[in-house]
Amino acid sequence: MRKVLLMAFVACLCACTGKKEQADTCCAEGMKLLDAAAFTKQVDGKDVSLYTLKSEGGLTVQITNYGARIVTLFAADKEGKYADVNLGYENIDRYVDNDGERYIGCIVGRYANRIAKGQFEIDGQKYQLNLNNNGNALHAGGLKGFDKVVWTVDNVTDNKIELSYVSPDGEDFFPGTVTTKVTYTLTPENAIEIDYNATTDKPTVLNLTNHAFFNLKGESNGTITDHILYLNASQTTAIDSLLIPTGEFASVDGTPFDFRTPTVIGERIDADNEQIKFGSGYDHNWVIDRKTEREVELAGSLYEPVSGRLMEIYTDQPGIQFYSGNFFKGINKDKNGKTINYREALALETQKYPDSPNQPNFPTTRVNPGETYTQKTIYKFSVK
Numbered sequence: 001m002r003k004v005l006l007m008a009f010v011a012c013l014c015a016c017t018g019k020k021e022q023a024d025t026c027c028a029e030g031m032k033l034l035d036a037a038a039f040t041k042q043v044d045g046k047d048v049s050l051y052t053l054k055s056e057g058g059l060t061v062q063i064t065n066y067g068a069r070i071v072t073l074f075a076a077d078k079e080g081k082y083a084d085v086n087l088g089y090e091n092i093d094r095y096v097d098n099d100g101e102r103y104i105g106c107i108v109g110r111y112a113n114r115i116a117k118g119q120f121e122i123d124g125q126k127y128q129l130n131l132n133n134n135g136n137a138l139h140a141g142g143l144k145g146f147d148k149v150v151w152t153v154d155n156v157t158d159n160k161i162e163l164s165y166v167s168p169d170g171e172d173f174f175p176g177t178v179t180t181k182v183t184y185t186l187t188p189e190n191a192i193e194i195d196y197n198a199t200t201d202k203p204t205v206l207n208l209t210n211h212a213f214f215n216l217k218g219e220s221n222g223t224i225t226d227h228i229l230y231l232n233a234s235q236t237t238a239i240d241s242l243l244i245p246t247g248e249f250a251s252v253d254g255t256p257f258d259f260r261t262p263t264v265i266g267e268r269i270d271a272d273n274e275q276i277k278f279g280s281g282y283d284h285n286w287v288i289d290r291k292t293e294r295e296v297e298l299a300g301s302l303y304e305p306v307s308g309r310l311m312e313i314y315t316d317q318p319g320i321q322f323y324s325g326n327f328f329k330g331i332n333k334d335k336n337g338k339t340i341n342y343r344e345a346l347a348l349e350t351q352k353y354p355d356s357p358n359q360p361n362f363p364t365t366r367v368n369p370g371e372t373y374t375q376k377t378i379y380k381f382s383v384k
Contacts, residue, residue: 030082030218031060031074034335038091039064039071046150048092053159055186058082059381066095067106067147068163068182070212072335075190075381078308083218085309087345090335101332101340103139103211106147107182110167110174111140111365112209113285113321113354116244120357122175122203122366129173134242139211144172146180147211159186169202176202176369191380198373205365206373207352213325213345216304216311220338224325224346225266231259231300231320233286237353237362241278245355245362249287250275257284262303265346269324281326281343285319285353296376299350303384314378315350318363323347350377 039050048066060082062072073086088105089095095104118129118137129137139145151163160183167178180198187193196208215224236257238250252258256268256276269281276282288299299320301312313320325343332340356362367373 028058028074028076028082029080032084033060033074034062034072034090039066041092043092043096043150048150049153050092051153051156051161053161053184053186055159055190056188057190059186059190059192061086061184061186061192063161063184064092064095065151065153065163066092067149068151068165069095069105069107069147070184070192070210071105073192073212075216075309075311076383078383083221083307084335085214085216085218085311087213087215087219087340088335101328103147105212106210107151107180107208108139108211108349109146109180109206109208110172110178111137111205111207112211112349112351113207114138114244115140116355116358120205122205122357125175127173127175136242136244140172140174146208151182154181160184174204176200176204178204178206178367180208182208189380190382191378194375194377194379196373196375198367199369199371200367201369203366203368205357206367207356207365208373208375209321209349209351210377211347211349212379213347214302214311215345216302216309217307219336220334220340220344223266223343225264225269225343226305227265227346228262228303228305229259229265229300229322230262230302231286231322232289232298233300233320234260234289235287236275237285237287237319238275239278239284239354243278243283243354245285245353245359247359247361252286257282257286259286259300262301265324269343279326282322282324283326285321285351287353288315288318288320290318296378300348302346302348308383310382310384312378312380312382313348313350314380316374316376317350317352319351319353321347321349321351321354323349350375 036050060074238248256271
């Protein structure tokens with residue numbers, strides 16, 4: 001199957017004549033790339049564009065330096081037909097003038113997930129962040145965040161893009177000037193690797209992730225509740241009614257949160273369970289059963305039986321947030337003009353735990369001067 005896909009992709013490359021930044025279509029069946037002209041603009045006085053990366057195996061991804069976000073991600077099904085399995089918008093204006101779904105495909109920072117009451121303390125100094133989620137800070141950042149800035153494109157090749165952003169001391173009320181570098185690399189094995197690197201000049205907290213939304217049937221092509229999910233995790237970090245961790249590590253044994261055996265997502269998503277009710281479905285952090293402290297390991301997988309697409313998630317992080325698209329309201333449209341409906345896309349965000357600055361028993365998110373924050377996450381695509 002890989003040989004067939006590779007031959008088809010090579011034929012496509014031979015027939016397509018546009019530069020990668022300007023390509024708008026590709027002859028591989030089902031692959032229609034966005035035109036870079038729709039993303040060519042200045043935002044806050046900085047140039048924004050769209051970049052197309054391709055792997056030897058056929059995986060194709062388009063990334064914009066606005067928010068360092070994934071815009072399209074084309075993966076083949078078991079018949080060799082491509083579909084865009086990543087939720088996104090068709091032009092830069094819809095990301096800048098966002099009308100309701102802000103965190104789509106972007107790098108989230110400075111702190112992914114939630115911080116209770118938007119407050120934390122470092123060495124006796126208290127910090128108050130913007131509140132944007134039921135009296136708490138979600139994906140702080142707050143009003144700006146790494147998703148709302150133009151990243152510098154340091155280098156780009158056929159299969160790799162390196163981006164950086166310098167967040168000044170006090171931006172969104174976080175301490176320290178933080179310099180962050182993110183590299184997306186497509187490998188011959190049809191994986192997209194995301195490498196993070198950050199330093200600071202003052203003690204601060206940092207928790208980064210990518211917030212891609214997936215539907216392995218293809219963007220907005222129906223529910224994700226029939227996808228089959230595996231999570232290598234025996235515990236979750238239990239939450240209260242505002243989705244803030246209580247500090248308890250809750251066993252998944254005998255609960256709707258046990259995905260240690262691959263399970264259809266919709267099988268228990270509406271179970272009579274307090275934690276399910278708090279999240280209106282799944283919107284929780286799983287504690288990965290790691291064998292090592294910092295090596296890249298398999299955290300989980302997602303499988304869609306009709307297309308045969310399989311996505312495996314590898315990471316060196318301790319947690320993975322599974323969000324099942326419970327708050328999509330059928331108001332906004334995707335890049336193809338289809339309505340983004342309830343539970344038609346999901347996120348699997350590798351990261352440290354929510355509210356870690358206020359939970360002494362959680363892995364620390366503190367970064368000091370002279371230290372380097374690093375993270376590596378891999379989304380690998382195949383068929384079966």
